Amino acid sequence: MVRSVTIELDTETEARLRKKASEQGIPLKQYIAELLRRHTLTEWPEDVLQMAGTWKDFPEPEELRASLMHQPSREPLQDVPALQILLSPIAPL
Numbered sequence: 001m002v003r004s005v006t007i008e009l010d011t012e013t014e015a016r017l018r019k020k021a022s023e024q025g026i027p028l029k030q031y032i033a034e035l036l037r038r039h040t041l042t043e044w045p046e047d048v049l050q051m052a053g054t055w056k057d058f059p060e061p062e063e064l065r066a067s068l069m070h071q072p073s074r075e076p077l078q079d080v081p082a083l084q085i086l087l088s089p090i091a092p093l
């Protein structure tokens with residue numbers, strides 16, 4: 001079932017949408033409907049799902065998650081020479 005919805009657009013947005021629709025050779029209402037459909041998807045598009053596993057050297061999800069758990073240690077700000085001046089108390093004049 002197809003439903004109609006009326007929206008109000010500023011002139012610049014309408015012009016950009018018309019240009020994009022024209023570039024794709026489709027009517028404005030079809031272009032807007034496709035934008036809204038894509039923006040409201042709750043699942044990955046089929047072409048994205050088909051790409052899963054196509055990169056042989058891409059890490060597995062478990063590898064990616066594990067790398068997030070091990071963040072490199074960082075030195076405290078007070079140990080960074082360039083910041084010591086900023087962090088030191090101001091001496092009275």
